[in-house]
Amino acid sequence: MRTYICLPGAWMGAWSWSFVIERLRAAGHDARALPFRGVGERAAELSPDLDNDVFLADTIAYLEKEDLRNIVLVGHSFGSLIASMVTDRIPERIGHLVILDGGIAQDGQSIFGRIPPEIVAKRRKLIKVVNGTEVLPHAPVGSLIIDDPELAAWTHRHLTPHPLACYTRPITMHHPAGNGRPMTYIACTKPRYPVSAGTHERVQQMPHIRFRPIEAGHNCIISAPELVTRELLEIPQ
Numbered sequence: 001m002r003t004y005i006c007l008p009g010a011w012m013g014a015w016s017w018s019f020v021i022e023r024l025r026a027a028g029h030d031a032r033a034l035p036f037r038g039v040g041e042r043a044a045e046l047s048p049d050l051d052n053d054v055f056l057a058d059t060i061a062y063l064e065k066e067d068l069r070n071i072v073l074v075g076h077s078f079g080s081l082i083a084s085m086v087t088d089r090i091p092e093r094i095g096h097l098v099i100l101d102g103g104i105a106q107d108g109q110s111i112f113g114r115i116p117p118e119i120v121a122k123r124r125k126l127i128k129v130v131n132g133t134e135v136l137p138h139a140p141v142g143s144l145i146i147d148d149p150e151l152a153a154w155t156h157r158h159l160t161p162h163p164l165a166c167y168t169r170p171i172t173m174h175h176p177a178g179n180g181r182p183m184t185y186i187a188c189t190k191p192r193y194p195v196s197a198g199t200h201e202r203v204q205q206m207p208h209i210r211f212r213p214i215e216a217g218h219n220c221i222i223s224a225p226e227l228v229t230r231e232l233l234e235i236p237q
Contacts, residue, residue, distance in 0.1 A: 002095075003071045004031040004232060007059065007079030009102075009219070010166070011138040011159040013040015016076070019225035020232070027233060034062060036082070038133075043160040048133045051165035056085045063093050070095035072235060076221055077102050078166070081111065084178075085171060091179045096235050100228070101188040101218050103199055104206075107173040111166065115195050127164055135161035145191065145217030155222055177206070184210040186220075186231050193218035210236075 004024050006017040017033035024031035036055045038046035059082055063071070073094050075083030080102025087097045088105075103114050112120045126137055138159035146152040177183065185203045192200070196218070204211050212231055216224035 006033040007075040009077030010162045023229040050163040074098040076100040096182045134164040146223045187213045190215040
């Protein structure tokens with residue numbers, strides 16, 4: 001039995017992993033998804049002090065409280081940033097790091113400093129203030145890259161605003177990507193997500209990262225949970 005800890009993308013909560021979690025558990029594994037403070041199931045906790053460092057500290061505190069070791073830590077999209085930061089800080093608890101169609105975290109870089117500038121400009125125009133906190137509102141239903149209209153609508157109803165600071169504040173990384181732990185990158189290729197432009201090619205030039213393309217859209221944990229589960233179950237021990 002392995003332990004999978006799954007972190008959600010922006011605007012999402014633990015609910016986004018539910019289809020994958022149930023399949024991992026059916027295969028006999030301990031699988032859990034953690035919502036970030038102020039987002040998803042914890043949206044009521046939104047406050048101005050939330051940023052990536054808070055999410056990092058919360059995730060580390062959970063792993064230490066539960067005394068989890070040798071885990072498969074999986075981050076979808078935005079969640080991959082937090083997963084990478086966790087692995088940077090406490091590699092002794094990580095058996096394998098999985099980035100699911102996210103970026104490769106770099107010291108001193110913010111998300112807005114990494115993604116294409118034209119996308120940054122569009123997102124900056126959407127900024128709102130909720131509960132005294134600058135946030136990025138969730139995207140329209142048509143941008144979710146989920147073909148099933150009912151599934152897309154269900155997903156959209158669950159989305160909540162995301163703290164803007166997570167996108168604008170540079171992060172601190174003390175080690176190269178993966179911090180010496182085994183690492184897999186799952187790339188969504190059908191279609192490719194514009195925010196991840198160029199990331200797939202860069203990852204393939206990094207020999208320490210196991211690269212696994214899948215024919216699914218960016219929100220594959222919702223639209224193609226079978227494919228994601230298969231890839232997670234096939235991660236080398």
